[in-house]
Amino acid sequence: MRIDVVSIFPEYLAALDLSLIGKARREKLLDLNVHDLRDYTHDRHRTVDDTPYGGGAGMVMKPEPWGAALARIATESPVSNAPLGDKPILIVPSPAGAVFDQEMAYELAEAQHLAFACGRYEGIDERVLEYASEAFDVRPVSIGDYVLNGGEVAVLAMVEAIGRLIPGVIGNPESLIEESHSDGLLEYPVYTKPGTWEGREVPEVLLSGNHGKIARFRRNKQLERTATRRPDLIVQLDASTLNRHDRDT
Numbered sequence: 001m002r003i004d005v006v007s008i009f010p011e012y013l014a015a016l017d018l019s020l021i022g023k024a025r026r027e028k029l030l031d032l033n034v035h036d037l038r039d040y041t042h043d044r045h046r047t048v049d050d051t052p053y054g055g056g057a058g059m060v061m062k063p064e065p066w067g068a069a070l071a072r073i074a075t076e077s078p079v080s081n082a083p084l085g086d087k088p089i090l091i092v093p094s095p096a097g098a099v100f101d102q103e104m105a106y107e108l109a110e111a112q113h114l115a116f117a118c119g120r121y122e123g124i125d126e127r128v129l130e131y132a133s134e135a136f137d138v139r140p141v142s143i144g145d146y147v148l149n150g151g152e153v154a155v156l157a158m159v160e161a162i163g164r165l166i167p168g169v170i171g172n173p174e175s176l177i178e179e180s181h182s183d184g185l186l187e188y189p190v191y192t193k194p195g196t197w198e199g200r201e202v203p204e205v206l207l208s209g210n211h212g213k214i215a216r217f218r219r220n221k222q223l224e225r226t227a228t229r230r231p232d233l234i235v236q237l238d239a240s241t242l243n244r245h246d247r248d249t
C-alpha cells in the first residue's frame with residue numbers, strides 16, 4: 001500500500017517511523033510519503049492561509065498549494081486514475097466527517113493508495129475537495145466528536161489502525177481476532193504473572209485449564225463491559241452475537 005500525507009507540520013508524522021509501522025515501511029509493506037504543503041507555495045513567505053470570504057474569525061487554507069500537492073500525488077498514484085478505474089482515496093480528517101471505526105479501518109486496509117490531507121486553522125478551501133474529487137475518492141473522516149488544531153493527530157491514529165490490518169505488519173495475525181470491536185463487543189480483561197500482586201489474585205477460572213469455562217468467563221466479561229461502558233454498541237448487536245456464549249457451553 002502507498003500512503004501519502006500532506007501537512008504544514010511534516011515532522012508531526014515522524015512517529016510513523018517508529019514501531020510496527022516503521023518496520024512495515026522498512027520491509028516495504030507500506031510505501032509512506034510525507035509532503036510539506038509549503039513546498040507547493042511560490043511566494044517568499046511560503047503562504048498557505050488567508051482570511052475567510054464572508055468574514056469570521058481565523059484563517060482558511062489557500063487552495064493553490066493544495067491543488068498542486070494533490071495533483072502531484074495523483075500523477076504518482078499506483079492506482080490507475082482512469083475514469084472507470086479505481087481512484088486513490090483521499091481522507092480529509094475533519095470534525096465534520098464520517099466517523100472512523102474498525103469497519104472503516106478494514107475497508108481502507110484493502111486500498112492500494114491512500115492520501116491524507118491535514119487541515120489546519122478553520123479548514124481547507126472547499127473548492128479543493130471538489131477539485132480533488134476528479135482524481136480521488138474524497139472522504140472527510142472524523143476520529144471523534146471533538147476539535148483538534150489539525151489533522152495530523154487523526155492521521156497518526158488512522159494510519160496505525162489501518163496499517164496494523166495489512167498482512168505481515170503485525171507478527172501474529174491471531175491477535176487481530178479477539179480484539180475490541182472485532183465482534184461488536186469490547187474486549188475482555190487480561191492478566192499475566194505474578195498470580196498474586198498487591199494482594200490481588202488472578203480470577204481462578206483462568207488458572208483452571210478448562211477452556212470452555214474460560215471462554216464463557218471471557219464472553220461474559222465482554223458483554224458486561226460493553227453493557228456498562230458502551231451501551232450504544234449493545235443495541236447494534238444481533239441476537240446471535242449476544243447468545244453466542246451459550247453455544248460455547
Ligand SMILES: COC(=O)COc1cccc(COC(=O)c2cn[nH]c2)c1
Pocket residue numbers: 092093094095118119120121122123124125129140141142143144145146147148149150151152154
Ligand atoms: C474539509 O475539511 C477540513 O477543512 C478539515 O479542516 C480541519 C480544521 C481544523 C482541524 C482539523 C482536524 O480534524 C479534527 O479536528 C478532527 C478530526 N476528527 N475529529 C476532529 C481539520
